[in-house]
Structures are given as C-alpha cells and as structure tokens.
Amino acid sequence: MAELASVEQALEALLRNVERLDNEWIDCRDADGRVLASDISARLDVPPADNSAMDGYALASADSGKTLRISQRIPAGQAPAPLEPGTCARIFTGSEIPPGADCVAIQENVSVDGEQAAIPPTEPHQNVRQRGLDVSVGARLLERGTKLGAASLGLLAGQGIAQVEVVRRPRVAVLLTGDEIIEPGTALKRGQIYNSNGPMLTALIARFGGLVVEQVRVADDFSNTVERLRGAAAAADVIVTTGGVSVGEEDHVKPALEQLGTLSLWRLAMRPGKPLALGTIGQASVVGLPGNPVSSYVGAWLYLRPLLGRLQGCAAMAALPQLEATANFATRTQARRHYMRVTLTFADGRILADAYPEQSSAVLTSCATTNALAVVPPDSVIEPGDPVSCLWLQA
Numbered sequence: 001m002a003e004l005a006s007v008e009q010a011l012e013a014l015l016r017n018v019e020r021l022d023n024e025w026i027d028c029r030d031a032d033g034r035v036l037a038s039d040i041s042a043r044l045d046v047p048p049a050d051n052s053a054m055d056g057y058a059l060a061s062a063d064s065g066k067t068l069r070i071s072q073r074i075p076a077g078q079a080p081a082p083l084e085p086g087t088c089a090r091i092f093t094g095s096e097i098p099p100g101a102d103c104v105a106i107q108e109n110v111s112v113d114g115e116q117a118a119i120p121p122t123e124p125h126q127n128v129r130q131r132g133l134d135v136s137v138g139a140r141l142l143e144r145g146t147k148l149g150a151a152s153l154g155l156l157a158g159q160g161i162a163q164v165e166v167v168r169r170p171r172v173a174v175l176l177t178g179d180e181i182i183e184p185g186t187a188l189k190r191g192q193i194y195n196s197n198g199p200m201l202t203a204l205i206a207r208f209g210g211l212v213v214e215q216v217r218v219a220d221d222f223s224n225t226v227e228r229l230r231g232a233a234a235a236a237d238v239i240v241t242t243g244g245v246s247v248g249e250e251d252h253v254k255p256a257l258e259q260l261g262t263l264s265l266w267r268l269a270m271r272p273g274k275p276l277a278l279g280t281i282g283q284a285s286v287v288g289l290p291g292n293p294v295s296s297y298v299g300a301w302l303y304l305r306p307l308l309g310r311l312q313g314c315a316a317m318a319a320l321p322q323l324e325a326t327a328n329f330a331t332r333t334q335a336r337r338h339y340m341r342v343t344l345t346f347a348d349g350r351i352l353a354d355a356y357p358e359q360s361s362a363v364l365t366s367c368a369t370t371n372a373l374a375v376v377p378p379d380s381v382i383e384p385g386d387p388v389s390c391l392w393l394q395a
C-alpha cells in the first residue's frame with residue numbers, strides 16, 4: 001500500500017498558490033469578525049485631554065492640605081474655565097481637568113462646608129488620566145490582518161472611525177454528495193439519513209469568515225455533477241464537497257473535477273479523515289472532505305480554517321492555538337495520527353483533557369460535546385496523567 005501523506009503536506013499543497021482576496025470598505029457596525037486590510041494609525045489622542053479618574057475636587061497640588069474655595073463645577077462634556085489660583089473645582093469622573101489644576105482629591109477624603117472644601121495632601125497627577133494615556137496620535141492602533149472583535153471595534157469607534165477597509169469575505173459553495181442524504185423537514189425513508197454536514201459546514205465556514213453562497217446537492221449523475229461544479233466555480237472562491245472521496249464507485253465528483261480542473265486525492269496519516277481531495281477549478285480552490293460527519297468536521301478545522309484565513313490575509317488563522325494538557329484517558333494509536341475529540345477543563349493551574357468515550361468518525365456527538373482535539377502521534381500509547389498536545393477549537 002502506498003505510504004500515507006502527512007497533514008502538513010496536504011495543507012502545504014492546499015495553500016501553495018492561494019492569495020489574499022481584494023478589499024472593500026464597510027460600515028464598522030458590520031465589521032465584527034472581519035479582517036483588516038490595512039494598518040490603522042491613531043489620528044486622535046484618547047483621552048483627548050487630561051481628565052479626572054474619580055469624582056472629587058481638582059486643584060493645584062501645591063495648594064493641597066488646605067481648605068480651598070470651590071470656584072467652579074465641571075460636569076462631564078463641558079470645557080472647564082482656567083482654575084482661579086488658590087481655589088479648587090468640583091469635578092466628576094471623565095470631566096476635563098481645568099488649566100491650572102494638576103490633581104484630584106477624591107470626595108470621600110474631602111470635607112465640604114458650603115463653598116469651602118478641606119483638601120488632604122494630594123500628589124501631582126494623582127487621580128488624573130493623562131491626555132493620550134490610551135492612544136496617542138500617530139501610534140499604530142491595529143495591524144493589517146487583525147480579525148476585528150469587540151475591543152478593536154471599540155478602539156476604532158474611539159477614533160471616530162465609522163468605515164473600515166477589510167478583506168472581502170471568501171465566497172464558499174458547499175456541495176453535498178450521497179443519494180441517501182435528505183434535508184431536515186422531510187420524512188425519513190428506509191436507507192436515508194438527514195444532511196448533518198451541510199448545516200455543520202455552513203456554520204463553521206461563517207465562523208471562519210466565509211460567506212456560503214450556495215449549498216447544493218449533487219445528484220448521482222456525471223453531467224449534473226459537472227454542471228454543479230462549473231456553477232460553483234463561477235460563484236465561489238472555495239468549493240467544499242463532502243462525501244465520495246474514499247474508494248467507492250458511486251461517485252462522480254472525482255471524474256467531474258478531473259474534467260473541469262485539477263484534482264489530487266490524498267491518503268493521509270490521520271484519523272479521522274484519511275481520504276481528502278484537493279484541487280482547483282479556475283481560480284476556485286476545491287476541498288473534498290470525507291462524508292463521515294466527524295471527518296468532515298475535523299477536516300474543516302484543519303484545512304478550511306487556514307484556507308479561509310489565507311484568503312482573508314489573517315495570519316492568526318494559519319494554525320489552531322495549541323495547549324499542553326494532561327490526559328484523563330488512555331489510548332493507543334497505530335500508523336495514523338489521531339485527532340481525538342476532547343473536553344479541556346482549566347482547574348487548579350492545569351489543563352485536563354477528557355476524551356469523548358466513542359471516537360468513531362460517524363459519531364458527531366463527540367464533536368458537539370467537546371472543545372478541542374488532542375493530537376496523539378502515530379504508534380504511541382497514552383496513559384492517564386501523560387502530557388498531550390491539544391488544539392483549541394476557536395474560530
């Protein structure tokens with residue numbers, strides 16, 4: 001039997017000629033999860049002026065330790081007048097420090113009698129947030145290739161930025177093979193099963209930043225398969241197929257792909273997901289995942305995620321975060337590296353990996369109830385307490 005290829009070899013082949021897609025300007029309100037197309041530098045200081053970190057009294061530190069007249073009140077949102085020398089100003093969290101003041105005494109430590117406030121000793125800058133403390137003009141705010149999220153969108157808003165240039169979302173077509181597959185909502189007949197892979201892959205693709213432009217069934221017929229693939233290649237940057245990549249005879253995807261573009265069939269030293277088809281039709285990359293739902297799921301994390309990351313120019317999506325955990329299970333592998341579905345728990349300063357008891361590639365429950373993949377090398381024995389490397393499944 002021919003030697004099995006490694007996951008790394010297949011990934012290298014998949015990504016070899018893939019380039020970042022073009023850019024588009026979008027409203028920041030729609031930018032969560034999108035990847036920045038260019039560096040963004042700060043054009044404003046944040047905060048724009050020295051302001052108070054506390055509710056209290058602003059004064060010149062040299063005047064602290066005395067009783068001072070309260071000469072003005074500065075609510076947030078108002079420009080203060082310069083502080084009259086030898087006085088203090090009533091101030092609130094976020095209010096601008098008046099010229100002439102350099103510190104704030106918090107109100108809990110100040111006793112007030114009418115217009116007079118007895119101020120304790122207070123150091124210069126105490127309770128003052130300096131202009132530009134968060135961001136100063138010209139600083140690199142966010143780098144190209146950053147996936148935008150809650151905090152980065154907040155930063156952009158803090159700069160008054162409403163539109164942002166991001167990489168276009170990769171368009172993905174999902175093609176399902178298998179005459180036994182029917183859609184939820186129809187009654188199940190003998191021999192049929194519901195389409196699990198379609199919704200599962202659609203959800204993962206969206207989490208990886210892709211846009212599913214079509215999800216179609218490919219009938220068991222050569223010319224229909226050619227038509228479907230041709231249509232998908234015109235509409236999409238990536239075509240994902242599920243099923244029909246093993247050694248069966250029922251399938252027309254392989255000959256159809258060979259007619260329309262390039263195809264290489266891989267036999268990988270991994271479990272689940274030994275068979276994988278990679279190819280191209282025109283500019284579109286084709287990833288043929290196995291039909292078994294678990295193999296499809298694991299393949300999506302290991303191949304589709306980096307592919308969609310490359311198309312979006314997001315380096316952080318090239319590899320999943322790796323965590324070193326302690327196995328709370330026993331297993332033994334043979335010639336293939338095993339990607340076991342495990343649940344990581346973080347307790348008492350260590351990470352424990354519990355394996356789902358049934359690791360068959362037909363048991364999708366093993367994916368739905370876990371959060372990581374333990375990567376067990378070939379020809380190895382793992383006992384409880386042994387170290388095991390895990391891939392954390394985060395988009």
Ligand SMILES: Nc1nc2c(c(=O)[nH]1)N[C@H]1C(S)=C(S)[C@@H](COP(=O)(O)OP(=O)(O)OC[C@H]3O[C@@H](n4cnc5c(N)ncnc54)[C@H](O)[C@@H]3O)O[C@H]1N2
Nearest residue numbers: 178194195196197198243244245246247274290291292295
């Ligand atoms: N003689 C051999 N048989 C098989 C081999 C092999 O090396 N020699 N490899 C096995 C491995 S490993 C895998 S993985 C599967 C891959 O099979 P295919 O990609 O050809 O997929 P199918 O045969 O079409 O389907 C496999 C399995 O998955 C179910 N399926 C398919 N699509 C869906 C869907 N959309 N939703 C839910 N379930 C789906 C399908 O009903 C089958 O049960 O081949 C092994 N066989």
Ligand code: MOO
Nearest residue numbers: 272273274295361
């Ligand atoms: O490798 Mo297959 O994906 O075991 O079932």
